[in-house]
Every structure is written in C-alpha cells, then in structure tokens.
Amino acid sequence: MKSAIIVFPGTNRERDMAIALERVSGRKPAMVFHRETALPAGVDLVVLPGGFSHGDYLRCGAMAAQSPIMRAVRDFAAAGGLVLGVCNGFQILTEAGLLPGALLRNATLRFLSMDCHMRVERADTPFTSHWQKGAVFRSPMAHGDGNYFCDDETLARLNGEGLVAFRYATPEGAITAAANRNGARDHIAGILSPNLRICGLMPHPEDLVDPLMGGTDGLPLFTSLLDSLATA
Amino acid sequence: MKARVTIMPKNGVLDPQGKAIGHALEGLGFSGVAEVRAGKVIELELAETDPAKAQAAAEDMARRLLANTVIESFRVELA
Numbered sequence: 001m002k003s004a005i006i007v008f009p010g011t012n013r014e015r016d017m018a019i020a021l022e023r024v025s026g027r028k029p030a031m032v033f034h035r036e037t038a039l040p041a042g043v044d045l046v047v048l049p050g051g052f053s054h055g056d057y058l059r060c061g062a063m064a065a066q067s068p069i070m071r072a073v074r075d076f077a078a079a080g081g082l083v084l085g086v087c088n089g090f091q092i093l094t095e096a097g098l099l100p101g102a103l104l105r106n107a108t109l110r111f112l113s114m115d116c117h118m119r120v121e122r123a124d125t126p127f128t129s130h131w132q133k134g135a136v137f138r139s140p141m142a143h144g145d146g147n148y149f150c151d152d153e154t155l156a157r158l159n160g161e162g163l164v165a166f167r168y169a170t171p172e173g174a175i176t177a178a179a180n181r182n183g184a185r186d187h188i189a190g191i192l193s194p195n196l197r198i199c200g201l202m203p204h205p206e207d208l209v210d211p212l213m214g215g216t217d218g219l220p221l222f223t224s225l226l227d228s229l230a231t232a
Numbered sequence: 233m234k235a236r237v238t239i240m241p242k243n244g245v246l247d248p249q250g251k252a253i254g255h256a257l258e259g260l261g262f263s264g265v266a267e268v269r270a271g272k273v274i275e276l277e278l279a280e281t282d283p284a285k286a287q288a289a290a291e292d293m294a295r296r297l298l299a300n301t302v303i304e305s306f307r308v309e310l311a
Binding site: 100101109151 | 252297300302
C-alpha cells in the first residue's frame with residue numbers, strides 16, 4: 001500500500017493519519033502539499049485528513065477543494081483510485097463534488113469533541129471489509145460542521161444504492177436521535193461514491209488504532225484498505 | 233464596477249445560526265420575530281465595465297466558489 005496524505009494550510013491531523021497508515025502497511029505515507037500538481041508515482045490510496053484547511057474561510061473545505069493538487073486527486077479518483085476523506089477531508093470531498101451533499105454547522109451549534117459510535121452499513125467495500133455488516137465501533141470525533149445534509153433525491157439515491165457507509169448509533173447499534181449529536185440527515189456519518197472507491201466520514205477512526213490510544217476500534221478501516229490493495 | 237453577491241441558505245436547509253440569533257433576539261425581549269435566516273454578503277470590485285459581462289462573471293464566481301449551491305442560493309447585484 002503506497003499512500004499519499006494531502007496537506008493543506010491548516011490541516012492538523014495528517015500525522016495521526018500517517019501513524020494509522022504506517023501501522024497497517026509498514027510504509028510511511030507521502031505527505032503532499034496542496035500546491036503540488038501531481039501525486040507521487042505509484043500511489044494507490046489518497047487520504048484527505050482532518051483539520052481546518054484555509055481556516056475554514058468561506059465554508060469548510062471550500063478553498064481546499066480548489067487547490068492545485070485537487071485536480072490530480074480528481075483524475076486519480078476518476079481512474080478508480082481509492083480516496084479517503086476524514087472530517088475536513090470529507091468536507092473537502094463534498095465541496096469538490098467528489099461526494100454528494102454538504103456538511104452544515106452542527107445542529108446544536110456546538111463544537112463536538114467526544115467519542116461517538118458508528119454502525120457499519122455495508123461490509124463489502126474496500127473501506128469496511130474487516131467489519132461485519134451491522135458492527136458497531138467507537139471513534140473519536142471533533143468537528144463544528146459535521147451535520148450531513150443532502151436533498152431528498154440524493155438521500156433516496158444514497159439509501160437505494162447502498163452508499164451510506166456509516167451511521168451514528170448507540171454502542172448497542174440502535175439508530176437514535178440522541179446518538180446523532182451533530183444532527184446529520186438520516187444519521188449519516190460516512191458515505192461512498194457509486195463505484196465504492198471514495199469514502200468520506202466525519203469521525204476519526206485513525207485516532208483509535210493502538211492500545212496506547214485507548215483502543216483499536218478504528219483499525220479495521222485501515223486493514224480493510226490494505227487488504228483490498230493487496231488482493232487487487 | 234462593483235458586484236454584490238448575497239448568499240443565503242436554501243429554503244428547507246437547516247440554518248442553526250439563524251435559529252440561534254432568533255433565540256437571542258427573543259432573550260432580549262424582541263417579540264414577534266417569526267424566523268431568522270443568516271447568510272453572507274460578498275462584495276467584488278471588478279475591472280469589467282460592461283454590466284452584462286460583469287453580471288455573468290460574478291454569477292460564475294458564485295456558482296464555482298462563493299456559494300455552495302447544494303445548500304445555498306445566491307443573488308448578484310451590480311452597483
């Protein structure tokens with residue numbers, strides 16, 4: 001697995017992401033600055049990490065989505081490359097039009113920094129194959145704008161085509177309003193592109209990949225990716 | 233010439249910021265405020281002197297960057 005992490009001004013979770021990727025693959029990911037116009041040769045996974053790119057000016061991810069490197073990321077995605085966007089990375093993917101919908105201010109207007117639980121909605125994707133469908137895992141989250149929104153038509157398509165990857169749930173797996181702290185539409189925490197090669201989610205599984213971090217609940221995301229690339 | 237782009241959350245899109253402002257107004261004793269919607273205004277100083285071209289350029293800027301048309305609508309006025 002040769003991965004690249006895109007670093008924008010204001011990105012701050014790139015090192016957490018690098019730890020998770022290196023832990024499963026044994027290879028240090030390449031850090032690629034937003035002004036670059038090409039990805040390193042042979043990259044098979046591109047990750048947009050969390051943070052506050054360009055100070056969240058205008059809208060979260062709006063400036064980053066227009067960065068020079070995003071043209072290369074778009075081409076990479078169009079060629080079927082694997083792209084993961086976490087938190088601000090998810091916001092950037094929606095702003096770039098690589099995933100549908102948008103992330104609004106949390107319904108409570110509060111920045112949410114806490115653990116959440118997510119239910120895995122399908123296990124037959126490169127991002128989720130090391131979980132069972134319906135599995136629930138814990139993950140830290142930290143965002144002010146994580147309230148997923150899309151119109152009725154898009155929601156029907158996401159649900160109809162099975163493109164919801166993760167939903168906020170209780171630790172027991174129940175989908176309740178209380179477990180959906182940011183107010184996301186239909187409890188959506190993470191979604192997939194129609195070809196299942198692009199995934200964006202708000203919480204941070206990369207911050208729970210080592211017993212020293214308090215658990216390894218987020219590890220299956222990364223072992224799934226490694227596995228899908230090893231068998232590709 | 234100057235263009236003013238007004239960006240508003242679309243109808244039906246939750247506007248928690250507007251809601252919070254509404255609650256604060258209520259707290260200050262202003263009654264009868266049925267709904268508050270909060271958007272933003274961006275002013276552009278354009279080199280273009282042809283109004284039709286300036287309008288078209290500002291609308292293109294709004295569509296591609298200034299507004300996210302998934303959740304926001306926009307209006308361009310020239311001054």
